[in-house]
Amino acid sequence: MQLYYTPIRGYVHTVEALVAYAGLRERLVPVPTKPYAPDTPLPAVNPLGKVPTLVLDDGSYLAGGPVIYEYLDSLHDREPLYPAPPARWQALRRAWLADGLFDQLVLLIVEGWVAKPAQRPDYARRCWDKVVRALDRLELDAATPGPLDIGHVRTVGALAFLDLKGAQIAADLESALPEAQGVAWRDGRTRLAEWYARERERAIYATPLLPDP
Numbered sequence: 001m002q003l004y005y006t007p008i009r010g011y012v013h014t015v016e017a018l019v020a021y022a023g024l025r026e027r028l029v030p031v032p033t034k035p036y037a038p039d040t041p042l043p044a045v046n047p048l049g050k051v052p053t054l055v056l057d058d059g060s061y062l063a064g065g066p067v068i069y070e071y072l073d074s075l076h077d078r079e080p081l082y083p084a085p086p087a088r089w090q091a092l093r094r095a096w097l098a099d100g101l102f103d104q105l106v107l108l109i110v111e112g113w114v115a116k117p118a119q120r121p122d123y124a125r126r127c128w129d130k131v132v133r134a135l136d137r138l139e140l141d142a143a144t145p146g147p148l149d150i151g152h153v154r155t156v157g158a159l160a161f162l163d164l165k166g167a168q169i170a171a172d173l174e175s176a177l178p179e180a181q182g183v184a185w186r187d188g189r190t191r192l193a194e195w196y197a198r199e200r201e202r203a204i205y206a207t208p209l210l211p212d213p
């Protein structure tokens with residue numbers, strides 16, 4: 001299998017954690033690529049040109065992340081990260097929330113690439129408000145964590161991304177998004193911060209599996 005992913009130094013991709021959990025590293029050929037780079041081979045593989053994208057041994061492909069995570073979870077004999085109902089529904093709901101948080105961060109990063117006078121404060125604020133509400137909901141969810149499931153893994157991925165990109169987002173949107181300046185997501189979200197610190201100790205997050213050029 002070939003896994004197309006963006007190399008980000010120090011980041012543990014959700015898909016990496018799934019690969020580790022499923023014990024599939026040996027079956028995987030990593031293909032690092034920057035999806036916004038003009039020369040990325042991604043669109044030839046996945047018409048939407050997004051990472052992660054997984055090319056299977058029969059030449060077919062799977063995308064986006066949630067599809068790939070569920071596929072990888074079907075390839076091991078451990079406790080499934082996608083539990084049976086009724087636990088499944090809240091696991092999926094939390095995974096979807098974390099996925100949405102990640103997506104809003106990507107939108108803010110891309111808005112930050114726009115020249116400052118052309119940046120759209122209303123749009124940036126709308127994305128930012130979603131980030132804040134998602135974090136507040138994750139703080140509530142951290143009160144009832146339950147056994148490891150896809151919601152937890154995706155939440156770790158999204159929070160790790162926020163840790164890596166939050167300061168850059170604030171700096172790039174300095175005038176368009178004053179509400180993001182100096183904000184630290186752990187402030188006022190003690191439960192989530194403690195939960196995240198504990199979760200990051202898990203072996204599935206310990207070793208980056210994918211080359212980080």
Ligand SMILES: N[C@@H](CCC(=O)N[C@@H](CS)C(=O)NCC(=O)O)C(=O)O
Pocket residue numbers: 006035036048049050051052063064065066099100102103106
């Ligand atoms: N939530 C989505 C996120 C995928 C996504 O938006 N990836 C970004 C990462 S930067 C991407 O590839 N963007 C390229 C583009 O939209 O052209 C998933 O898990 O599949």
